[in-house]
Amino acid sequence: MGTRIAGYEVQGEIGRGGMAVVYRARDLRLDRTVALKLLAPELARNDTFRRRFSHESRVAAALDHPHIVPIFEAGETDGVLYIAMRYVSGPDLRALLDREGVLPVATALRIAAQVASALDAAHQHDLVHRDVKPGNVLVAQGTDSDHPEHVYLTDFGLTKKSLSLTGFTTAGQFVGTLDYVAPEQISGRAVDGRCDLYSLACVVFEMLTGAPPFVRDEDIALLWAHQHDRPPALSEVRSGLPAGFDDVFAKALAKTAADRYGTCLEFMGALRLAAYGAGPGGPGRPADRTPTVGRHTVRTPAPAPPPPPPPPGWARPVFGGERAGP
Template identity: 35%
Template sequence: MIINIGTMIGNRYEVVEKVGTGGMADVYRAMDHRLNRYVAVKILKNEYSEDTKFVTKFRQEAQAVACLSHPNVVAVYDVGEEQGMHFIVMEFVEGITLKSYIEKKGKLSVREAVGIGIQIASGLEAAHNSHIIHRDIKPQNILISRDGTAKVTDFGIAKAASSNTITASAMGSVHYISPEQARGGFSDEKSDVYSLGVTMYEMLSGTLPFTGESAVAVALAHIQEEAVPLTAMDATIPKGISDIVAKCMQKKADFRYPTSADLIADLKMFLQDPEGEYGVVKPLYENTDTIFIKPTDVNRIKAASQTTTGDSGMTAAEPEDKKAGEEDSGEVDPKLEKALIGGSIVVAIIIGIVIIYVIGKVFGFWGGASGSTEATPTPEVTSSAASATATPEASDSAQKVTVENVAGMTTEEAKTALSQKGLSNVKVSEQQSDTVSAGKVISTDPEAGTEVEKDAEITLIVSSGTSTVQVPSVASMTVSKAKSTLAAEGFNAVEGSKVYSDTVKAGLVAYSNPKGGAQASKGATITLYISKGPKRTTTTVPDLMGMTKAQAKEALTAKKLVLGSVSTAYSDNVSKNRVCVQSKAEGTEVKTGSTVDITLSLGASKTYSYYSNKVTIDNPFDYESDPSSVFKFVLSQDGKTTTIREVSLSYSDFPYTISDVKGSSASSGEIIVYKDGKRLSSYSVDFRKVADE
């Protein structure tokens, strides 16, 4: 089934635009005509839809998340299959990924990073409580909505933690995977805690803790190396949050936070007391040895390079003892697997070159062995194999290389890959393709696998996109005439929603999507939008969020609306002098001429502390001659008690005054007086809010 703008899925979801693509699926924004809301539709790519393993893995996401209902987890609404196309319908989050947000800002402030970290951990806590492990936590899988809410998405490799077939061979992205995932061992909730720690490290520093020239190098770094402490990266980062992140990223899972709830508790406490001590790792044993990677761990990491892969990218050969119908236990992330295979190929080539060089030096193919040839007699070579090695044909063969398979790469990526093989004489030829995206390599001439001389000319056949034809203009036509006109050009026409139009009579075609004059693939679906006539009395409120005052006024004027009052407020999520609040929500239907008030951001909000008013303690002594006693004053507020002070006082010290005690909020509290360990009396106390400097 071909997906185009206007395609109806399940007679309910109308595709509006493509918003992203992943390893196995494409994501579209669509209109749910039954509930009149935008949704995100994830559609399994055609090349995987016939593979039962990929279909199972794809449907896993819906099964894993369908049972979750949490503000920090992207909701799943529907799952289905139509004409061999498998899809999941999810909540559409209007915003950006955390990865894009980090790249845009460079790095986040400590308060913002901790706030986002708490939200992610809250979403993970909900998943873990339902026995679901995400296994691929990374900034790319965290969406930040316009109101600043962080939502965990893409449970594509998650499985129920109670499943008997779980192993951590279901690896996430290599820069964020835990050591146990890199080794191919068992992964659990603490694996997600590790990946969240890496994510928080990147939020706070703007860099990844481990990098390398290959996926294997990065995976080994997760197992062997210690990340540079955040405090060493940036002296302004508090030690408390640096220690919390370090505890999340402990090599041994038992040294990390046992649950997301424990991590949340420390993060919240850090916000209240940044100078406190956090992230203390309690060793399981005294004198624990240094962790070294075992050879078996390296073999596990590189195991992917020893399997044969089929066209779909899945492992072609399954273990012989795998039972029929047994649930797939998860597989190495395809990108990591390709990187591991590529790394192994490079190693094999280097070893081959070294062997050829050594043999050549021994038999004198490279100009004789070093040293005096007169003092050392040369042995007579009678072996036919050795003789053949010295022939000119063998020397020419050593200059030949195999053309690498670069299909699917961009032109620059393909040129780089070929150049690394010694093939620098590369030409480019474009060709239309209905299966390969524009700008990607279709094939090479000579084809991949062919042995050629290093100076041979290699032609990259690059896709220029699908063959297209011009969409005829059908505006102001009757629906039947518009359909016949489009059919004559090879298009499939469907009726979309009805729309208001100031220029087209009701019942006629207002416009099409794609519009007349645009280029579209033959056989593409063209959506016809039918006019309801002019909309004279009402209009819809536009989205003003993030606009300047001038932009907001212009947008309202275009909708025949009036800008009302303009106020200001602090916002942690919207830049200064940009709209952070609008009085009427986007899409609200109102009368033309209505006013819409806006609030402009003053930037990030200030922080506040709370201090008590003065409290006078009455004299508890009966006589001036009474001996002094030990008095303890305890603050009780918001269900918590804190000792303010403990002093020895006598008759002359009273009445005793207590003031400016730091509280946790603006709510009222109580000061309890203890004399010689016994409760004596209590006094109510109010708190005032003071802006921090």
């Protein structure tokens, strides 16, 4: 039997960071596998952090989105703060990129669109992720050949914002991963969803080219590059990509947040437009193939949908107040 923590039986380690460890665990109450994140004990001893952790956990748990890992529970036991989340079977994007190097444009855009949708949903609840990176993008098996991947974004900033506000980070430090961190995070300016947009653009850049926009030998040089250096054009790094990508990434990776796209999905729309063009059906969709004769459009009326089947007897009182049969 493994160690038991707050009704969960620990089965094995999934990953770890500076202030947390994530385990695969068994929920003994509901008999299901979960991902159990345990935070460093010193965090629980800070009253301000504990209050913020409780508030941010509730906000994150309220996010109901198909591409956000659901949070089942968050609490404290024996002086340890914990979060129980859905366990996702499948590699993260970091492992996928390490194996594949670069991804086809269609695959990269499918993955990025799902992450963008998750981020915009979080931003609508005033929740900024602050650490968008390949390791926080989980890639599960999709439903069919048209949707070969189902992507989940995990590790929302439940601790990141609190750490910066409770003394666990000092002046000049920030929370985030250097390869993908936005300039405003480095300089300590206020951040909003556009810092996640910058990080997402860095991740998509890596999916398409095999490396993030800025690669430097030393951390200080990397921080400088994010704040001051022009990002390379994709066409300079990998040939054969749509020409319009250069302008899209130049905007998404702008040094000033106000110069970027307003939302992550707006960024994705610009990428799809650059990749696939636009017909009357809209960006990234095939043009309307409706035939024409002379100057007149010939439209074939769509067949009428079949009538819905009648409800079962036990459900009839719900539909139009019908009386249930025997």
